[in-house]
Amino acid sequence: xxxxxxxxxxxxxxxFSVLLCVAILYWLISLLGMGDIDADxxxxxxxxxxxxxxxxxxQGVPLPLVLTLLFLFGWLASYFVDLVFGSLVPAGVLxxxxxxxxxxxxxxxxxxxxxxxxxxxxxxxxxxxxxxLQKRIxxxxxxxxxxxxxxxxxRGETVLDGAHLVLQIRSHSPLSRRERAVIIEHIPDKNxxxxxxxxxxxxxxxxG
Numbered sequence: 088x089x090x091x092x093x094x095x096x097x098x099x100x101x102x103f104s105v106l107l108c109v110a111i112l113y114w115l116i117s118l119l120g121m122g123d124i125d126a127d128x129x130x131x132x133x134x135x136x137x138x139x140x141x142x143x144x145x146q147g148v149p150l151p152l153v154l155t156l157l158f159l160f161g162w163l164a165s166y167f168v169d170l171v172f173g174s175l176v177p178a179g180v181l182x183x184x185x186x187x188x189x190x191x192x193x194x195x196x197x198x199x200x201x202x203x204x205x206x207x208x209x210x211x212x213x214x215x216x217x218x219x220l221q222k223r224i225x226x227x228x229x230x231x232x233x234x235x236x237x238x239x240x241x242r243g244e245t246v247l248d249g250a251h252l253v254l255q256i257r258s259h260s261p262l263s264r265r266e267r268a269v270i271i272e273h274i275p276d277k278n279x280x281x282x283x284x285x286x287x288x289x290x291x292x293x294x295g
Contacts, residue, residue, distance in 0.1 A: 090170075099186035100169050103162035103193065110155040117151075144202035147209035147278070156204055160197035165189055223247060228269050228285060229256065236262040236282070243268060243282065255279035260287065 095104050145153045168189050176185045229243035236243065236258045243256040254270070257279050262268055268282035 094166055094170050094173065097169070097173070098182075099189045099193075100162065100165045102190055103158055103165050106158040107155075107162050110151070110158050113151060114155070143198050145198070145205060148205045152208075153201060153205065156201040157194075157197045160200045161190075161193040164193035164196045168193070224252075224254075224270055224280065225272065226270065228267055229254065229282060231256075231262045231264055231266045231268065234264055236266075236268070243270075243280075245270065256282045258282050258284075260284055 094100055145157075172185075176182050224245065224247060227245050227247065229245035231241065232244050232253065233240070233242040235241060236256055238257055238259060241256045241258065241262065242253060244251055244253050246252070255278060256268070256270070257274065257277070258268065258281065260283065262282070262284060267285040269285055269288040270280045270282050271288070272281040273279075274281060
């Protein structure tokens with residue numbers, strides 16, 4: 088037990104220990120009803136971070152769950168690496184370089200493992216939360232944030248209950264960055280939304 092605490096609360100593992108403690112505290116507060124868990128698995132994170140989440144294969148489940156898994160797997164990787172090799176590294180600059188390398192390697196490993204773990208969880212969150220979300224999002228305006236929107240690609244930002252949400256959007260009419268559109272239909276198999284230009288929507292041309 089003494090060895091466990093010595094490794095868990097020494098550099099570099101202590102970095103993940105602190106992050107994991109914060110995540111555990113968050114879940115405890117949520118379970119006590121003092122906080123809300125963002126369980127809209129169909130929504131990406133706000134801004135450019137959403138693109139990173141998709142690239143890493145971490146989209147489709149609540150962000151708090153993704154972060155918790157990242158911290159957990161990062162902690163496990165860092166702990167066992169430091170347990171085996173930590174005593175072999177001399178103190179000083181080499182120890183800091185070693186720690187930085189362990190943290191980076193643990194992060195890479197945790198991203199890979201988390202992307203595999205969340206894959207089977209996505210349908211669960213989609214079934215549980217997508218239908219109410221669809222009804223609330225359809226009909227809301229959005230702003231194009233990608234360079235363009237076509238029938239096969241594009242992203243837009245909308246505001247729902249004061250929260251800025253970034254969605255994958257598609258349009259039969261080409262749209263450019265900062266143009267306004269209206270969400271008219273969900274595309275379940277692509278986890279995206281059909282939109283039409285705002286002017287077309289108000290003129291009555293809403294067929295998708």
